Amino acid sequence: MTFANPHEQLFYEALRIRRAEERIIEIYPTDRIQSPVHLSIGQEAIAVGVCHPLRIEDPLFGSYRSHAFFLAKGGSMRSMFAELYGKATGGSGGKAGSMHLTAPEVGFMGSSAVVASTIPNAVGAALAAQRRETGQVVVTVFGDGATEEGVYHESLNFAALHQLPVLFLCENNGLAVHSKLSDRQAYGICEHAATYGITTQRCREGWDFVRVNDLVGQAVEAIRRGDGPRFIECRTYRYQEHVGIGCDHDVGYRPRGPLEAWQANDPLLNEPALVEAFDPAIRDEIDDAVQFAESSPWPGPEQLLADVA
């Protein structure tokens, strides 16, 4: 696939993620995907904007909400669907499911279901990168809720103290499950991170993959130069429920207004010509991946005790 400009390329990648998750929504009621899914629909622009400026060997650590980052970092569609199906051909041989996607071959490292738990792992990988002079920039992606965990603070401190090559990337969707940020936090996320002496930037237009890409590109360049850690907070909006495939604007904890405002800016909903141009290739890739997952074997009993210690 060739693209006329970066906007089109990022658009394609974001659309690919959205269509993949929409396919998950279609398949889910059949119970062929028996894995808790945390969808990124509405948040894809961040994943593609962050991953585009990265090199393959730059490790990125994510959370349970990682379909978007897995794909944006270069993880294979087949590997992801097979993993969601629990098949032996999945990226982790069917032992990981949706919440622990990984693709180390493209630098997509651990993703964990325990909030904030991969943040120090990313910092440690950055310590190794610095020590071994690998030239890698490590990225840790986490939600606004994760910034409430103690280990997040510990990790910021260590990264700043040792000037490690790590980008802290906060996807602020304003929610932790159903709790809104203002009910949970007495601090400003960027203001707080800045107290460690880390250069912070805020992107309010989290739908705008080009803007995210530019911001992250500059930050990554600075980090690679040896300027130490950087911090970027991207505002974003989660369209679906926290976990699962449904919509939940009717249950009373959040109003519809912000959803509509966000959707009015969402490129994937407002550029039908690009959608029309890109959809067929994307559909083919997803069809192929689903077919692959369906026809793949289950892991055998010999896998039960393989790779324990």
Next chain:
Amino acid sequence: MGVAYKIEEDQAQTTTYREALFRCMRGALADHPETFILGQGVDDHKGTFGSTVGLAEEFGAGRVMDSPLAEESMTGIGIGAALNGLYPIQTHIRADFALLAMNQIVNMAAKYKYMFGGRFEVPMLIRMVIGRSWGQGAQHSQSLQSLFAHVPGLTVIMPATSDSILETYPWIIENHRGPVISLEHRLLYDIAFRGDDARPENSPLSSRLLRRGKDVTIVATSIMVLEAKRAAEHLAETAGIEAEVIDLHCVSHPDRQMILDSVARTGRLIVADTSWQAYGVAAEISRIVCEHDPSILRAPIATLGMAPAPCPTAKTLEDLYYPTLRSLADTAARMVVGEEDHGVTLPEEASMADVYKRFKGPF
């Protein structure tokens, strides 16, 4: 077979636990450029009870890193460093403090390999010191081996002698690609060992048969291995009772066959652990024997461990809290003679701390 340790004599031919640790730490840094030590105070003048002293000066602050007071992230950082090509050696001057790192140890280090289908390895060594005596109290004395050994994905060792350290640490660092937790007993640090125990034939991540005996098998951990050997010597000399002593060493992966063969020979089993008995090493070794064949037992299993309470600081209570040489010898004599009133003279020694601990506190 003689006692394999000496407290006062033979200094020239002996190695203290502390020296063994120091040699391994220095050797790791010198022989393996990917290693680094990360822990609170590892670069200070006391150097983790002497086990890292001077290494920061020799190898640089980047190889021997003082850590912020942040146990969870330090463990997580160790994991991340291991994922990206380094070999972290981490220290906790008390095992109690590692409880703050439980999330990273249990949810991350133990899971990275399996959860991602074998795509990652987390080679790292986490050293934790078990405190005892001189008023360590409830939060500086816990012996947490069974918490860790309970979790698949972790390898847990309790080196009982200098030899164990010298055989196991370099081997782990060179050959083992997963997380290892080593529980080092503070009272062992000052003990000089002669080093004439039989060496394990294969991987040192296993158990060791330290003394042969026909009457009773004592499976022991850490400092209780020393007590078991002293009890065995006493029983042999005073009553002709021959105890077989197994140093469990690798708590998470004990040598089941060694234990079962031994108990099949002696027909009797005592488990002497440094921790609480419930749900612990004592329970696990009993499980191994009972699930295999309880009929190899001629008498009910006996277990010794800490009293089922947090550790008190008053010496009168602390002396009651821990199993002793005397209680171990008494248990063995009762079991072998088959009567409460066994008539065997018991060793005259109340407090292990008085015997082993050579400095006067505080830590």
